[in-house]
Amino acid sequence: MQEKTIIRLCEILGSDRVLQNEPMRLHTTFRIGGPADVFVRIRSAGELCDALRVCREEAVPVYVIGNGSNLLVADKGISGVVLSLSAGEQELFEEAVFKDDGSVAVTVWAGEMLATFAKQATKKGFLGMEWASGIPGTVGGALRMNAGAYDGCIRDCLLAAEVLTKQGERLLKTAEDLSLSYRHSNLEEKGQTALSATFLLRRGNAEEGLARIAELTKLRCEKQPLSYPSAGSTFRRPEGYFAGKLIQDAGLRGYRVGDAQVSEKHCGFVINLGSATAVDILTLIADVKERVQADFGVELEPEIRFLGDFSGLAERVMQACRLQGR
Ligand SMILES: Cc1cc2nc3c(=O)[nH]c(=O)nc-3n(C[C@H](O)[C@H](O)[C@H](O)COP(=O)(O)OP(=O)(O)OC[C@H]3O[C@@H](n4cnc5c(N)ncnc54)[C@H](O)[C@@H]3O)c2cc1C
Incomplete structure (x- = not known):
């Protein structure tokens, strides 16, 4: 790995965030995987765009991951830079937009955990994502995979998403643009990275939503x-x-x-x-x-x-x- 790439990443993110020869088993739910040349935690869309720009300009291979909950990483590891998206500092519902028809649109950074978002939304009485409360991935990873469980999947509640193209352009996409189907979106084939997702939820009874989450959690624990x-x-x-x-x-x-x-x-x-x-x-x-x-x-x-x-x-x-x- 070129020293210059590491220096530039340290300049924009701080040296404590740029880890070298980092064992990927520490960052996958399989607890498997050799070292990544460089591993960087990313906490916002701005940081992600900056880090991807550096990797593009330095022509180094770069991989964006979320919580590593759908990943098998090679024993020999990964040569290049791994950008691992994780929760940011922003309050989750800061960008909630209430609509007259009783729905609410909430935009979430791709590094937030899907399950945390689903549970907190339900507690606020924003319903429709109870199915996601046991999925241990990030919002971005869930978008990439069109994650789903029981009676729901991302496609059912996604209004729009902001993505970053290979060339570094930020685009707003409708759910339809992403061609979401069973555990598939077109993000990978287009080489695009999800920056955020806007979910359309309905306002309802929080207690009922939380009871549904408890029921699904019990099922998961019994079966998985x-x-x-x-x-x-x-x-x-x-x-x-x-x-x-x-x-x-x-x-x-x-x-x-x-x-x-x-x-x-x-x-x-x-x-x-x-x-x-x-x-x-x-x-x-x-x-x-x-x-x-x-x-x-x-x-x-x-x-x-x-x-x-x-x-x-x-x-x-x-x-x-x-x-x-x-
Ligand atoms: C115990 C357990 C239970 C699970 N149950 C379910 C379930 O019920 N339903 C289900 O669908 N899945 C389930 N999964 C699998 C997994 O949690 C989901 O696929 C999840 O959506 C992956 O998210 P992640 O952030 O961990 O992605 P990662 O595993 O980190 O990455 C998965 C893929 O997405 C890409 N990616 C990650 N972030 C982005 C981004 N921002 N933009 C573009 N691409 C990106 C990665 O490059 C990679 O190709 C389960 C996993 C475990 C361990």
Whole structure:
């Protein structure tokens, strides 16, 4: 990594915010991942635009992440700069706009935690995001993934979003512009970064909203292996099936590669029993894919995103996880 990039990032953000050789296992919910050359915490849209401009001008590879809750980072780490968006100092509802029809539009910085926003909105009687109260990602990551759970997803309550283009232009997009579909938006293919999201919520009874959150939290705790590191559902839901059920029916409940395991509690989750490596997780994903394909003729696709240097893995694993050329 060029010294000049580091010096320029330190100038705009302060040297305590620019970490070198930072282990990514400390910044992913899988608790897996080798070092990033440079890791920077970003707390506002202004900081993000400035940091991305420096990386563009210095021509260094740069990756924007949120809470790392849908990420598998390579054991060899990431060469380049990782910009990790996190909560800012602004009061969450500072920019709430009340409408005559009983709705309220709230704009939130992409680094805020989605679950914190959903819970605080509900407490204020701004309803419509109760479904998001257990998703451990940021608003930006949730926008990128069109995150969803139970009876809701980002597409249902997003009014607009501000994004930054590769060229450094700030654009306001409608929800429609983002082509939101099942766990997908067009941000990645366009190389755009979410700066903020404006959600349209309805004013209602806070107690009812909080009761719904309590009900969903109970369901999550009962069904999901929340006491182990994971990245949530490992696979996308194949058309007409549930990934977890297929994996269970293929006899893979509890199946292990090193410390990577198909959760005994919920077969749709791959968990880290303690010291799993990225290679363990990828090998397990390849094994599961092959077994489910052989038993049921269904192709599972990973929902989790891969980041970093995955070179040198077995061809079979590279192909299963579509890692060629990375
Ligand atoms: C226990 C557990 C439960 C989960 N339950 C759910 C669930 O119910 N529903 C669900 O949908 N997901 C669930 N997830 C997965 C995950 O929380 C979501 O996908 C979440 O939206 C990811 O947000 P993040 O900030 O952690 O993104 P990261 O994991 O940091 O990044 C994910 C992707 O988004 C990109 N990205 C991040 N921020 C931005 C940005 N500002 N602009 C553009 N791209 C960006 C990254 O580059 C990466 O490609 C769960 C995960 C865990 C660990």
